[in-house]
Amino acid sequence: MKTLRIGHLYPKLLNIYGDIGNIITLKYRAEMRGIKVIINEINIGDSLSENDIYFIGGGQDLQQIEVSKELQKNKEFLTRERDRGAVFLGICGGYQLMGHYYKPHKGEILQGISLLDAYTIAGNNRFIGNVTAETDFVSPKSLVGFENHSGLTYLQGETLPLGKVIIGNGNNGTDNTEGARFKNVFGTYLHGSFLPKNPQFADFMIELAIGEKLQPLNDDIEISTHNSLVGKKY
Numbered sequence: 001m002k003t004l005r006i007g008h009l010y011p012k013l014l015n016i017y018g019d020i021g022n023i024i025t026l027k028y029r030a031e032m033r034g035i036k037v038i039i040n041e042i043n044i045g046d047s048l049s050e051n052d053i054y055f056i057g058g059g060q061d062l063q064q065i066e067v068s069k070e071l072q073k074n075k076e077f078l079t080r081e082r083d084r085g086a087v088f089l090g091i092c093g094g095y096q097l098m099g100h101y102y103k104p105h106k107g108e109i110l111q112g113i114s115l116l117d118a119y120t121i122a123g124n125n126r127f128i129g130n131v132t133a134e135t136d137f138v139s140p141k142s143l144v145g146f147e148n149h150s151g152l153t154y155l156q157g158e159t160l161p162l163g164k165v166i167i168g169n170g171n172n173g174t175d176n177t178e179g180a181r182f183k184n185v186f187g188t189y190l191h192g193s194f195l196p197k198n199p200q201f202a203d204f205m206i207e208l209a210i211g212e213k214l215q216p217l218n219d220d221i222e223i224s225t226h227n228s229l230v231g232k233k234y
Contacts, residue, residue: 002210003036007051009094010067012043017148019057019091021193025202026053033214035206044070048077051086052209058092058191061104068097068110075113082115087209088185091194095180095187096120096151115185117157123172126150129234131168131190133178138200142166143178144229145190145197153189155180162188167231184208197226 008023027037040051044066059067071078082088090098099118102110112119127150133143143163152172155161161171162179170178170189179188186205188194195202199222203214 001034001036003038004030004053004206004209005038005040005051007040007042007048007054009042009054009056010044010070011041011057013063013067014057014059014094016058016060017092017146017191018193019191022055022057022089022091022195022202025193025195025199026055026206029199029202029214029217030206032217033206035210048074050081053087053089053205054078054081056088056090056094056097058094060093064093064097064102064110067093068102068112071097071113072111078113078115082183082185085184085208087205088115089194089205090185090187091191092149092189095189096153098185098187099153099180102151116155116180116182116187117159118153118155118180118187120151120153123150123152125173127169127173127189129168130229130232131170131178132166132230132232133163133168133170133190134166135163138204140200140223140226142226142230143188143190143198143201144192144226144232145188145194146192147189148191149189153180158182162186167233196222197229199223199226 161177
């Protein structure tokens with residue numbers, strides 16, 4: 001039996017807008033294929049060990065400050081994990097901290113761990129509403145979710161967008177990009193949760209983690225839900 005190890009980073013601090021649903025979806029879809037799933041909950045002060053997938057959710061500024069400081073202690077380890085091919089998914093605040101930094105309106109810059117060549121600065125407006133983006137590496141190509149952020153994220157170098165914005169604002173509301181990807185590291189502003197609404201992306205992550213193609217599931221309900229949100233405005 002194959003084993004999938006999922007490291008859930010700082011769930012006691014970064015878990016808003018139902019982000020735990022991403023962990024539940026990965027576990028369910030892996031176990032439906034006969035894969036044993038071990039979830040390692042990693043909180044402040046815990047030591048890290050190797051995992052196949054790492055997930056970090058969203059949170060408010062106060063929680064981000066604490067997590068930013070903790071991540072600096074583990075930056076070298078997590079960078080090695082990225083470079084050996086481990087899969088990462090960051091949502092909203094977690095996504096921002098996977099870049100170089102987040103600069104708020106007031107206070108100190110929150111340092112990220114540079115798994116992505118990206119940076120975020122606080123904007124003057126809040127982006128709230130449904131998002132539809134289009135990718136070029138999963139099928140269906142559409143990604144859907146709900147954004148609620150004021151941070152403006154900009155991508156650089158070899159870091160590519162997760163998708164092109166069709167509906168909504170995405171990374172910054174100006175360049176029509178949503179999310180980011182580099183190697184097996186992915187970030188997005190999409191809550192709601194992201195993976196239950198986009199089962200094809202959940203399977204893509206699992207396939208990267210275990211190194212083989214998954215057998216399809218009966219996803220009639222999941223895809224019907226996904227399709228009902230494609231192109232939907234707030």
